[in-house]
Amino acid sequence: MSTASLKPIGGTGGTYEVEFTYGDAIDLPDHTDGGAVEAGYVSVSYLSRITDVDRDDAPCAEGALNSLLDQ
Secondary structure, eight states: OOEEEEEEOTTSSSOEEEEEEOOOOOOOOTTSHHHHHHTTOOOOOOOOOOOOOOOSSOHHHHHHHHHHHTO
């Protein structure tokens, strides 16, 4: 993927589809997730607990995530 952009979905108000454009393939090192998959291996990523960090610079994103987590 070289770029991605949001395209509004007509008649739905506030919903979008993501449009991708693709460029030339780039060889990735085998020790990266993408490079391991390109080399025919399985890639496993580990995520630890997500902890809350108060931020003033992203109120919309924080509010959206909070509404999902409060359910």
